[in-house]
Amino acid sequence: MRFINSESIIETINMIKVQHLDIRTVTLALSLRDCADRDVRVVGEKIYEKIIKYASKLVEYANEIEDEYSIPIINKRIAVTPISLVGESCDEYDYVYLAKMLDKAAESVGVNFIGGFGALVEKGCTRGDIALIESIPEALAQTKFICSSINLASSKSGINMDAVSKMGQIIKETAELTATEDGIGAAKLVCFCNAPGDNPFMAGAFHGIGEPECALNVGVSGPGVVSAAIESLPEGTSFDELANKIKQTAYKITTTGELIGREMAQKLKIPFGVIDLSLAPTPEEGDSVAGIFQAMGLEHAGAHGTTAALAMLNDAVKKGGIMASSHVGGLSGAFIPVSEDAGMIEAASKGYLTFDKLEAMTSVCSVGLDMIAIPGDTPVETISSIIADEMAIGMINKKTTAVRVIPVPGKKVGDKAVYGGLLGEAPVMSVNNLSSAGFIRRGGRIPAPIHSLNN
Amino acid sequence: MQDDKIIITLSGKDKIGIVARLTTALAEYKVNIEDIKQTIMQGYFVMFLLGSIAESDYSFKEIKDALLKVGEELQMEIWVQKKQIFDKMHNI
Numbered sequence: 374m375r376f377i378n379s380e381s382i383i384e385t386i387n388m389i390k391v392q393h394l395d396i397r398t399v400t401l402a403l404s405l406r407d408c409a410d411r412d413v414r415v416v417g418e419k420i421y422e423k424i425i426k427y428a429s430k431l432v433e434y435a436n437e438i439e440d441e442y443s444i445p446i447i448n449k450r451i452a453v454t455p456i457s458l459v460g461e462s463c464d465e466y467d468y469v470y471l472a473k474m475l476d477k478a479a480e481s482v483g484v485n486f487i488g489g490f491g492a493l494v495e496k497g498c499t500r501g502d503i504a505l506i507e508s509i510p511e512a513l514a515q516t517k518f519i520c521s522s523i524n525l526a527s528s529k530s531g532i533n534m535d536a537v538s539k540m541g542q543i544i545k546e547t548a549e550l551t552a553t554e555d556g557i558g559a560a561k562l563v564c565f566c567n568a569p570g571d572n573p574f575m576a577g578a579f580h581g582i583g584e585p586e587c588a589l590n591v592g593v594s595g596p597g598v599v600s601a602a603i604e605s606l607p608e609g610t611s612f613d614e615l616a617n618k619i620k621q622t623a624y625k626i627t628t629t630g631e632l633i634g635r636e637m638a639q640k641l642k643i644p645f646g647v648i649d650l651s652l653a654p655t656p657e658e659g660d661s662v663a664g665i666f667q668a669m670g671l672e673h674a675g676a677h678g679t680t681a682a683l684a685m686l687n688d689a690v691k692k693g694g695i696m697a698s699s700h701v702g703g704l705s706g707a708f709i710p711v712s713e714d715a716g717m718i719e720a721a722s723k724g725y726l727t728f729d730k731l732e733a734m735t736s737v738c739s740v741g742l743d744m745i746a747i748p749g750d751t752p753v754e755t756i757s758s759i760i761a762d763e764m765a766i767g768m769i770n771k772k773t774t775a776v777r778v779i780p781v782p783g784k785k786v787g788d789k790a791v792y793g794g795l796l797g798e799a800p801v802m803s804v805n806n807l808s809s810a811g812f813i814r815r816g817g818r819i820p821a822p823i824h825s826l827n828n
Numbered sequence: 829m830q831d832d833k834i835i836i837t838l839s840g841k842d843k844i845g846i847v848a849r850l851t852t853a854l855a856e857y858k859v860n861i862e863d864i865k866q867t868i869m870q871g872y873f874v875m876f877l878l879g880s881i882a883e884s885d886y887s888f889k890e891i892k893d894a895l896l897k898v899g900e901e902l903q904m905e906i907w908v909q910k911k912q913i914f915d916k917m918h919n920i
Binding site for chain 1 (some may be wrong): 835837861862863864865867874876877878888889892907908909910912914916917919920
């Protein structure tokens with residue numbers, strides 16, 4: 374654009390001002406592998422110093438760039454090497470202490486969250502992995518900025534059912550230790566199948582073991598922009614044109630994210646990693662993935678057709694994003710968190726959207742069962758079985774799936790859990806009351822699936 | 829340098845002296861005007877201005893803060909953005 378193209382300028386300003394286009398997160402991904410030591414106190418000090426060294430300017434630079442382009446950068450975050458690996462070399466394990474040091478570093482540099490308090494255990498657990506997993510409830514209860522993720526399964530390795538069983542219990546304990554805040558600890562804990570090592574979004578961000586020393590990853594969002602683009606089409610426009618429109622919109626959102634990511638990386642003097650183009654909703658009106666389903670012609674999220682709508686949306690978003698950047702990564706697709714999306718909250722509250730329908734939707738969305746409040750008295754084995762089902766969907770379909778459910782202490786179906794901010798609020802949803810205990814008690818591993826004869 | 833180009837978008841109720849007030853501030857801050865467009869949209873005056881801050885002794889932030897004050901004085905909405913965001917978003 375050598376001269377002024379007023380239509381483009383108005384479109385961009387509208388996307389930011391009216392349709393809630395924003396950079397959802399700039400996430401500094403940092404390896405902490407060189408912080409290992411036999412003495413856990415030394416590990417803690419090294420972690421703190423390294424984070425301060427790399428991230429002290431992260432928030433300041435993000436604010437500068439936000440000002441230069443007048444586009445909001447909502448979150449500034451850090452993702453680190455799975456901490457089980459960093460703390461494993463210690464003579465005596467103390468993962469809660471390491472969580473506190475991470476928390477202190479996060480607070481010092483002013484980020485919103487720090488992710489990576491986790492382990493990769495899809496095929497089995499080391500001693501350090503077990504110690505970390507067992508420390509999660511206390512670590513999340515005693516810190517403010519920590520997010521935890523555990524990879525329990527993969528398409529190559531199968532499902533670690535011992536760890537799945539354990540995580541049901543850990544989720545429940547984590548919720549109970551933060552009972553006064555409706556179990557918010559569990560909102561910062563996610564179980565994965567095929568977890569990507571470059572995801573900038575929380576609670577699942579961590580710095581994968583094949584990643585470089587550090588990188589700047591960006592997550593962009595814009596469900597409102599996609600809704601508005603669909604609504605701008607004449608009524609009855611075919612799916613062919615609809616898919617194209619979504620691709621074009623995703624392209625525009627992604628190019629913006631890449632610009633911001635590259636500028637941030639340049640300022641921080643670190644490599645640009647990936648852009649994660651995910652339609653991440655917020656509880657604000659007009660920033661809803663459920664709103665996109667309605668724009669497509671469904672009465673509400675949960676109606677028959679929702680899974681097909683989500684499949685098309687997810688695919689079109691990826692196609693548009695891929696064209697816009699050399700390095701698209703992370704989760705890239707459509708998120709369907711219940712508590713963080715005004716439309717999903719409404720659909721769940723009115724009973725249009727059930728747990729089972731959400732599970733079906735996760736077979737085509739970019740993540741999984743996300744931010745779902747369930748009754749506080751849900752048996753541990755049922756939580757583990759919810760995880761097992763979701764891991765199976767990811768494993769067989771060779772995609773990332775995840776579970777972030779919150780068994781809200783003392784609350785039952787119809788009650789509401791309130792978290793505030795981007796985490797929003799969630800109606801407590803009913804789960805199947807049949808027992809899965811015998812299934813979960815078996816333990817062991819579900820073998821890796823065959824990768825041919827795909828029927 | 830692409831980084832030196834800025835787009836200023838000013839909108840609000842039409843009145844006498846809008847362009848004069850804005851361009852005076854731009855001259856003061858040594859922002860060179862490369863293109864101007866103005867129109868009436870839904871009854872509101874809207875003006876777009878492409879400027880270069882290459883010759884300015886002031887930082888982007890200083891210039892933007894000064895222009896936001898001009899917007900306040902004129903009781904108009906003003907957006908000051910680096911031009912690259914439009915170039916990236918609307919070109920393949």
